[in-house]
Amino acid sequence: MMEAHEGLEAQIDYWRGYVARSRAISPADLDELEDHLREQIAERRAGGLDEDESFLVAIKRMGNLDAVSREFAREHSERLWKQLVLLPEDPAAAGVPPWRELAVVLSLAVGAGLALKAGLTWLGGDEVLLRNAGLLVFPFLAAYFAWKRRLTVRLLLALAVPFAALAVVLNAYPFAAEGSTGLLAALHAPVLLWLLAGVAYVGGRWRSDGRRMDFVRFTGELAIYFTLLGLGGGVLIGLTAAVLQLVGLDLEPAMEAWILPFAIPGALVVAAWLVEAKQDVIENIAPVLTRIFTPLTIAMLLAMLVVLTTAGGLIDVDRGLLILMNAVLVLVLCLLLYALSAREPLAPAGIFDVLQLVLLVSALAVDAVMLTAMLARIAEFGSSPNKIAALGLNLLLLVHLLWAAWLSAGFLRGRRRFAVLERWQTRYLPVYGLWAAVVVFVFPPVFTFA
Incomplete structure (x- = not known):
């Protein structure tokens, strides 16, 4: 029992x-x-x-x-x-014919490419396109989930309302040209869109810890497949361009005008389909990837910690370095979540769980140094939208990593079940969405759209 x-x-x-x-x-x-x-x-x-x-x-x-x-x-x-379990052993595999699903996926991939191409043609300026790129592609990915999960009209309307609100804000706010709040809104809008995609993916069961972890796993697997498609497509395009160049033809104009606008969003939709179709294949790859990259990431964090602590005064630390370190911490968090999603929940604690705790402690040390540097810069030079947004993200990461390390240590000592650590990860994810919503909706008017 x-x-x-x-x-x-x-x-x-x-x-x-x-x-x-x-x-x-x-x-x-x-x-x-x-x-x-x-x-x-x-x-x-x-x-x-x-x-x-x-x-x-x-x-x-x-x-x-x-x-x-x-x-x-x-x-x-x-x-x-x-x-x-005393049932017969001949299950009938029900489902959609493969050719029909492939037709739906290819249609949505082409539609996403057409939408992005239309955005490149009709939207004026790189800043406007950057703010709207996610809005152009998201409906097609959400449409695939809606078709795959057979979402109800009520849930579709519930997704459409925040999507429409985000679209209005990103295009109605009077952002200053090359301003900080416009760029921050463009960078944080995909977080909100991805959370909406998560609601579609789990069929509206966002309160289920297991379904949220399914979406975390899906996100990691999607990144793998999208990267593989990108690498393979890059090789094919490079070879084609080299052959055409030998006969005096230049592929670059067509690549910028047509190939990339269709390839990037199309690959995202196709990658989502591949994850759904080949889940058991990726499950064999995921544990291997996490076991390879976890020790490598620990070494990278320790090296960065040495650089940060020996770089002189924290006020003098280059702003670009702090931005890169933020990106590294987000990447570490993604690796941690993916590693947890790939782990067998019932397995006992082992050496890899020890490495996970070392990864958490290393990330916490780097985050503490970064927070000190940010607070020192704010005290010396004053606040700005970029500094407040970065500070808020680092505080969220600190809480997330700190409690995860505490729960992980308890699991290693046999005082907590792995499910407790897993639930903490999935239940904390909406906090990042709330912060992204604050940056997109609240920051621009507070900082006068500068």
Whole structure:
């Protein structure tokens, strides 16, 4: 029997994470199965069973997860599941025909390219295009999630309202030319758009820790596939340009006017489709990548810490270096989240978890030095939109990393379950969205759109 302190939501998250690995179960089917599971649990609870009993009986009565549930029971023999999985072994793989999904994905990819191309043609100025680039591409990625997850009209409207508000603000605010607030709004708007994409991805179940972690995993895998597509496309374009150059033709005008505007947003949509179609392949790659880059990132952070502490007075630290260090800390956070999403939740603590704690402590040390340098610069030269935005982000990172390190240490000492550390990561993510909303909506009028 499961330990009493494991809550019902944790059990459902374990179940969902395992079932999601099956090729036969599409994300839309999984959402429907989870709804059915919850209904079964609610009926059992109304009949007087406790949470564990209701969950186990509901699993037994799920008619679409026979082979998957049996395999789960074999791998997790310490649980009671194996006693209740007594269904046949011939599941019918329901889902959309591959050719139809491919047609939808290619149509959306072309649509995203056309939208960005139209933006390049009709929007005046690089600043305006930078603020609107995410707005042009996001609807097509969200449309894929909406089609894949079969989102309701109510949820689509709930996504459309903040999207429209963001579009109005980015285009109606009288941003000064080459001003700081306009650039900050352009840099933070994608954070809000990506959180909206996350709501679409999880089918509106943003309160579920497991579904939020699914989106974290999806984001990491999307970055991998997008990078691979970019590298492969870059090689093909380079070879094509070299061949054409030999016969006196220049590919650069066509590349700037047509190829890149279609390739970049199109690759994003295609990468999202590949992640959905090849989840089990990436799951084999993800642990390897995190184990390679975690020690390398620790070495990089320690080297940067030495540079920062030996660079002289903190006031004299170059502003460009502080900006780069902010980017490094965000990258470290992304690596940490992806590593946690790739970890088997039920596995005991090991050497890699020790490395994760070392990574957290190293990042905390770098963040503390950066905060000291920022406060010193503000005290010496005064505040500005850029400094306040950077300071706010670093404070958020400090809280996030500090509590994650505390929970990680507790997990290594056997005083906390891994699920507690995982929940902290996913529940803190909306805080970054709130801060991004403040920078986009509040900073411009407060700093007179400068």
